[in-house]
Amino acid sequence: MSQLTRIHYFNTVAELGSISAASNFYDIQPSSISRQIAVLEKELGVRLLNRNTRNLGLTEAGRKYFEYSQRIISEIDSAKRAVSDLQDKPRGVLRVSLTVGFGEMVILPLVTRFMEKYPEIKLELELTERVVDMVDENIDIAVRSGLLHDSNLVATHLQDNNFILCASPIYLKKYGVPLSSNELIDHTCLCYGFAGWKEWYLLGDAAQPIPLSNRITINSVNGQKQLIINDSGIALIPRWAVKEDVKQGKLSVIMPSLTFSPSEKLTSTYAIYQNREFVSPKIRVFLDFIKQELLP
Structure with a gap:
């Protein structure tokens, strides 16, 4: 049995004035209450209850312990209410x-x-x-x-990550629209990540790596978008990053019927x-x- 339970038993005895009343409150045997309070006294090294008088009373140490333990129990009850409140309402x-x-x-x-x-x-x-x-x-x-x-x-x-190939209309007018993944090697491809990421993948029955001429690598999706809007090349970019720019005609989707990804599987x-x-x-x-x- 926990020390906190023993403290509860002691406080109830102190409040109700007798072990019998406390045992009725908890619906357990008076001997169980007495035994747990004796354990508490042993843990503290002091006597808390004066059992020599006709009416059970608190010793000086018992009165002091009752005063402080009431505060502890009150704080614990407040903590329980606070946690319960957090579980009931988003805050x-x-x-x-x-x-x-x-x-x-x-x-x-x-x-x-x-x-x-x-x-x-x-x-x-x-x-x-x-x-x-x-x-x-x-x-x-x-x-x-x-x-x-x-x-x-x-x-x-x-959500699923849907990637699309995009470039600005000006870039595509100047350098031509690639009609197959093999033609991307002839274009400036703007890759997300760091140097060494040389491939995109064409997904189908199996993932096919696409060799690229990636002269620019950048670790920012927003930066990638700004570069292609500024006619710097072709990017494989999340649809959510450019859907409004595509709607407004700032960017064009390349090979929209094909599925491209920066990894060998859809993410x-x-x-x-x-x-x-x-x-x-x-x-x-x-x-x-x-x-x-x-x-x-």
């Missing part, structure tokens, strides 16, 4: 880690509506390409794109969090909101 600080491009172009435009809908949530956003340690860094949700590896974390699928974007069993309301409403907003 508190929500820490979300996002990839830079997806965060800037997709999530940030949704933040105002989310905050208006849930005024008691405080949002802390971290935009980074590094892999975060969710436990050590106290991250509630991490939104990441790519192939999902085995993990002890829980992953909720947000997705996931929201990752730590515990499947106890999902706090603030996490649940954020996930539900984002999934609803990302529906086609």
Whole structure:
């Protein structure tokens, strides 16, 4: 039996004035109450109850211990109520880690509506390409794109990553429109990532690597978009990053009937969090909101 339970027994005896009354309150034998208070006295090294008088009373140490333990129990009860309140209503600080491009172009435009809908949530956003340690860094949700590896974390699928080949109309008029993946070697291809990433993939029955002449490599989706808008070349880029630019005629889609990817398999974007069993309301409403907003 825990020390906290013994403290509860002692406080109830002190409040009701007898072990018998306390045993009736807890619906257990008086001997059980007496035994647990004796254990508590042994742990403290002092006598708490004066058992020599007709009416049970507190010793001086018992009165002092009762005074302080009441405060402790009150604080514990307050803590329970606070946690219960958090579980009932979305509130508190929500820490979300996002990839830079997806965060800037997709999530940030949704933040105002989310905050208006849930005024008691405080949002802390971290935009980074590094892999975060969710436990050590106290991250509630991490939104990441790519192939999902085995993990002890829980992953909720947000959307598939659809990539398209794009270039500006001016670039295509100047250098021509490639009609097959083999013709991309003759164009300036703007690759996302770092030097050494030399291939895109044409997906079908099997992934076919496409050799590229990638004179420019950049680790920013937004930067990639700005380069192709400025007529610098052709990019394989997420559809969500350029769909408005395509609608407005700033960019043209190349070989739209084919499926291209920067990896050998189609990838997705996931929201990752730590515990499947106890999902706090603030996490649940954020996930539900984002999934609803990302529906086609």
